[in-house]
Amino acid sequence: MPALSKKGHAMPQSPIRKLAPFAEAAEARGTKIFQLNIGQPDIKTPQAALDAVKNASIDILSYSHSAGFLSYREKLAAYYTKQGIDLKPSEIIISTGGSEALLFTMGSVTDPGDEVIIPEPFYANYNGFATASGVNVVPVFSAIEEGFALPPIADFEKLITPKTKAIIICNPGNPTGYLYSHNEIKQLAALALKHDLFLIADEVYREFVYDGLEHHSILKERSIDNNAIMIDSVSKRFSMCGARIGCLASRNKEFMATAMKFAQARLSPPTLAQIASEAALDTPQSYFDEVIEEYVDRRNTLISGLNEIPGVKVSVPKGAFYCIAELPIKDADDFARWLLVNFEKDGKTVMVAPAAGFYSTPNSGLNQVRIAYVLKKEDLVEAIFLLKEALAVYTSTNANQA
Amino acid sequence: MPALSKKGHAMPQSPIRKLAPFAEAAEARGTKIFQLNIGQPDIKTPQAALDAVKNASIDILSYSHSAGFLSYREKLAAYYTKQGIDLKPSEIIISTGGSEALLFTMGSVTDPGDEVIIPEPFYANYNGFATASGVNVVPVFSAIEEGFALPPIADFEKLITPKTKAIIICNPGNPTGYLYSHNEIKQLAALALKHDLFLIADEVYREFVYDGLEHHSILKERSIDNNAIMIDSVSKRFSMCGARIGCLASRNKEFMATAMKFAQARLSPPTLAQIASEAALDTPQSYFDEVIEEYVDRRNTLISGLNEIPGVKVSVPKGAFYCIAELPIKDADDFARWLLVNFEKDGKTVMVAPAAGFYSTPNSGLNQVRIAYVLKKEDLVEAIFLLKEALAVYTSTNANQA
Numbered sequence: 001m002p003a004l005s006k007k008g009h010a011m012p013q014s015p016i017r018k019l020a021p022f023a024e025a026a027e028a029r030g031t032k033i034f035q036l037n038i039g040q041p042d043i044k045t046p047q048a049a050l051d052a053v054k055n056a057s058i059d060i061l062s063y064s065h066s067a068g069f070l071s072y073r074e075k076l077a078a079y080y081t082k083q084g085i086d087l088k089p090s091e092i093i094i095s096t097g098g099s100e101a102l103l104f105t106m107g108s109v110t111d112p113g114d115e116v117i118i119p120e121p122f123y124a125n126y127n128g129f130a131t132a133s134g135v136n137v138v139p140v141f142s143a144i145e146e147g148f149a150l151p152p153i154a155d156f157e158k159l160i161t162p163k164t165k166a167i168i169i170c171n172p173g174n175p176t177g178y179l180y181s182h183n184e185i186k187q188l189a190a191l192a193l194k195h196d197l198f199l200i201a202d203e204v205y206r207e208f209v210y211d212g213l214e215h216h217s218i219l220k221e222r223s224i225d226n227n228a229i230m231i232d233s234v235s236k237r238f239s240m241c242g243a244r245i246g247c248l249a250s251r252n253k254e255f256m257a258t259a260m261k262f263a264q265a266r267l268s269p270p271t272l273a274q275i276a277s278e279a280a281l282d283t284p285q286s287y288f289d290e291v292i293e294e295y296v297d298r299r300n301t302l303i304s305g306l307n308e309i310p311g312v313k314v315s316v317p318k319g320a321f322y323c324i325a326e327l328p329i330k331d332a333d334d335f336a337r338w339l340l341v342n343f344e345k346d347g348k349t350v351m352v353a354p355a356a357g358f359y360s361t362p363n364s365g366l367n368q369v370r371i372a373y374v375l376k377k378e379d380l381v382e383a384i385f386l387l388k389e390a391l392a393v394y395t396s397t398n399a400n401q402a
Numbered sequence: 403m404p405a406l407s408k409k410g411h412a413m414p415q416s417p418i419r420k421l422a423p424f425a426e427a428a429e430a431r432g433t434k435i436f437q438l439n440i441g442q443p444d445i446k447t448p449q450a451a452l453d454a455v456k457n458a459s460i461d462i463l464s465y466s467h468s469a470g471f472l473s474y475r476e477k478l479a480a481y482y483t484k485q486g487i488d489l490k491p492s493e494i495i496i497s498t499g500g501s502e503a504l505l506f507t508m509g510s511v512t513d514p515g516d517e518v519i520i521p522e523p524f525y526a527n528y529n530g531f532a533t534a535s536g537v538n539v540v541p542v543f544s545a546i547e548e549g550f551a552l553p554p555i556a557d558f559e560k561l562i563t564p565k566t567k568a569i570i571i572c573n574p575g576n577p578t579g580y581l582y583s584h585n586e587i588k589q590l591a592a593l594a595l596k597h598d599l600f601l602i603a604d605e606v607y608r609e610f611v612y613d614g615l616e617h618h619s620i621l622k623e624r625s626i627d628n629n630a631i632m633i634d635s636v637s638k639r640f641s642m643c644g645a646r647i648g649c650l651a652s653r654n655k656e657f658m659a660t661a662m663k664f665a666q667a668r669l670s671p672p673t674l675a676q677i678a679s680e681a682a683l684d685t686p687q688s689y690f691d692e693v694i695e696e697y698v699d700r701r702n703t704l705i706s707g708l709n710e711i712p713g714v715k716v717s718v719p720k721g722a723f724y725c726i727a728e729l730p731i732k733d734a735d736d737f738a739r740w741l742l743v744n745f746e747k748d749g750k751t752v753m754v755a756p757a758a759g760f761y762s763t764p765n766s767g768l769n770q771v772r773i774a775y776v777l778k779k780e781d782l783v784e785a786i787f788l789l790k791e792a793l794a795v796y797t798s799t800n801a802n803q804a
Contacts, residue, residue: 242673271644
């Protein structure tokens with residue numbers, strides 16, 4: 001039998017999706033699962049986006065431009081400009097989800113053996129894309145005690161080597177919910193300039209910012225036009241994760257021309273989903289106002305609920321719809337599996353994402369889980385109750401305790 | 403300014419898409435272009451596929467399973483079984499176009515520096531995917547004089563090194579239109595077994611087979627269950643290139659588990675397009691019968707038309723909807739650009755894909771172009787007339803002649 005690649009062996013399993021077989025088995029037994037593990041919002045997709053697809057008159061479902069519909073890029077540029085980010089359509093390439101935008105970006109700026117520095121914990125699939133690209137992730141530790149704020153710049157500088165090509169941030173953060181301040185963004189911009197690095201910001205949660213705080217895009221820092229690459233997606237913004245439409249944006253012409261070659265190789269992003277995404281841009285601000293009000297309510301419910309569980313530590317997220325919770329256990333991987341295989345109360349259980357997969361440093365975050373607050377309030381209340389009950393049972397065995 | 407990657411520099415421009423700016427400029431001048439350069443069929447997408455999307459009741463456009471809808475994989479397995487290819491849903495991963503299936507496959511079986519052997523000329527984007535994966539394409543020459551038949555197995559064996567991981571074929575071939583015989587497939591299977599290599603077959607044109615010939619899938623060769631990986635797509639089959647839905651299929655469990663990790667990292671294939679693709683499987687055989695009749699008619703029109711142009715050499719394609727034509731010129735790249743920039747007759751011109759991009763050996767195919775016969779017959783007749791006129795003008799300059 002022919003051997004598979006080292007890269008294939010090294011590819012991490014998704015910490016979010018690897019529990020799927022246990023969940024399927026639990027559901028087959030008739031157990032209801034509250035899914036706190038996956039960032040699939042329960043918010044309705046804007047009707048305008050769905051209607052645009054229904055009303056499109058298509059005879060031949062044909063390829064689009066490799067960079068995506070020009071009409072969509074024009075409208076997207078106008079959307080960014082309204083957000084205070086001055087962008088031209090030529091500075092945007094539409095991708096198949098934020099995932100593909102990250103892959104094109106990694107391919108354009110890194111070679112196998114190169115390094116990218118990422119504050120950890122970070123979105124687990126960055127590990128996957130880095131492994132697929134043969135790139136080493138160099139983590140810089142951010143602490144739950146600091147609410148996952150930007151680590152000191154000196155911590156980054158200690159890690160920079162001739163192989164360092166980029167710093168990647170997620171803002172607001174998945175899985176931390178942390179929102180970088182304007183001052184933190186300025187510090188990162190100065191660092192990128194000083195060491196001639198790319199600064200890549202995953203800003204897919206831009207609209208999900210709470211408590212009257214403001215989001216600061218790296219593309220507003222005009223001193224780093226040649227360093228800044230922004231990753232975006234419609235998935236969370238318009239609750240249309242299944243569209244698989246994202247984009248990358250940069251004012252670095254050479255980078256855009258290079259990324260475009262990767263885009264051409266895969267021909268084009270999905271046509272139907274581009275129609276939906278273009279229409280979604282007409283979504284009124286009131287949609288976001290309602291959604292954000294809903295998420296703030298859920299966040300408050302979740303955080304106060306978690307704080308009532310003995311031994312649980314959590315920091316208050318300022319954006320996105322995730323938090324990292326430290327549990328009074330040794331091994332969150334085992335606990336997450338146990339929840340699906342061995343636990344249920346009144347035919348119900350809860351699913352969480354073990355946080356170790358969001359760290360790159362081995363044996364980090366072993367007692368942490370990522371919780372997504374994408375369920376409606378009453379379900380969230382029930383899920384927290386189940387988590388509390390489950391923890392009591394699980395930790396009654398000494399071996400499981402922290 | 404930070405440096406881009408070597409890989410990014412090495413990424414080839416798509417020979418099919420790199421002429422787009424010249425075409426856009428010609429169109430802006432009001433010139434009508436007959437596009438013989440791109441495999442975008444003008445055949446209507448099956449209405450059932452389009453209606454399924456229109457009629458889907460979707461509240462939240464959510465992620466699907468990373469391997470694609472189970473319902474779609476079940477129906478797809480039934481479709482393959484009907485084609486004589488015995489496959490289970492678990493042996494199929496739905497991808498974002500055949501492109502992504504190829505990327506997952508390359509990632510799963512090759513590491514940077516590894517080699518894949520491909521009969522050339524081959525689908526240009528194999529170069530792109532190989533470059534993106536850091537893999538070296540080792541071409542084995544197939545000749546227009548032989549109609550691009552399988553090169554002798556001895557030619558392959560000369561090229562096999564410890565770094566060789568796979569042989570990739572496209573059957574029927576893009577850009578050659580060649581259909582491998584059962585005997586040729588058996589020879590390839592024996593070669594893969596003998597040297598313990600993966601045999602990867604891009605079979606996206608499976609239905610497009612002419613003159614009463616039969617398509618032989620590598621998945622029918624049960625002696626190579628652990629070696630065979632099949633790449634497929636709905637793009638051409640159902641004239642829905644813009645869906646961006648394909649799949650990979652293999653009975654090698656370890657390979658499938660590895661490819662699944664790449665699939666998980668990008669979350670899921672597009673949801674709307676999966677709905678369309680699942681419905682497309684209900685397309686009756688009469689649709690294909692009509693389409694194939696149409697393509698045979700077009701092929702015959704094209705080949706007889708090309709044969710009437712002095713100095714043009716072409717072999718008769720047995721499948722797909724492309725042919726490679728050798729022209730009485732030195733530099734097809736220059737000619738293709740000239741057609742868009744300097745030529746028009748009655749406000750019309752024609753667009754062809756220079757064939758050099760379909761070769762991996764430098765300076766090969768310089769006087770060849772790929773022609774896709776995806777236009778209706780009367781347009782094809784006019785396009786061939788334009789090509790003939792253009793060649794007469796272009797070759798009237800001595801420097802341009804072969």
